[in-house]
Amino acid sequence: xxxxxxxxxxxxxxxxxxxxxEKYNQLVLDLFEKEKFEELACLYLEWGKRLLAQGKLDxxxxxxxxxxxxxxxxxxxxxxxxxxxxKNRQREx
Numbered sequence: 001x002x003x004x005x006x007x008x009x010x011x012x013x014x015x016x017x018x019x020x021x022e023k024y025n026q027l028v029l030d031l032f033e034k035e036k037f038e039e040l041a042c043l044y045l046e047w048g049k050r051l052l053a054q055g056k057l058d059x060x061x062x063x064x065x066x067x068x069x070x071x072x073x074x075x076x077x078x079x080x081x082x083x084x085x086x087k088n089r090q091r092e093x
Contacts, residue, residue: 041070
């Protein structure tokens with residue numbers, strides 16, 4: 001989905017510019033309010049991957065699960081990749 005890929009780039013750019021949780025949290029709230037669910041799913045995906053890379057399994061899988069739900073709800077191609085990540089960590093059948 002081209003929109004989702006664009007959203008991933010946009011979400012990544014926004015994420016990298018967020019120095020603390022409060023600003024990250026505000027971005028999440030803004031995306032929900034504006035109903036930019038595909039961009040939010042990509043943001044959750046990026047955050048989840050970063051946490052997994054830091055060895056934070058529970059936290060990373062939490063954000064990946066949120067991204068997975070949104071990706072499924074909006075028919076995003078990223079859902080397949082998120083599913084595989086969760087499955088490899090015994091968080092999905």
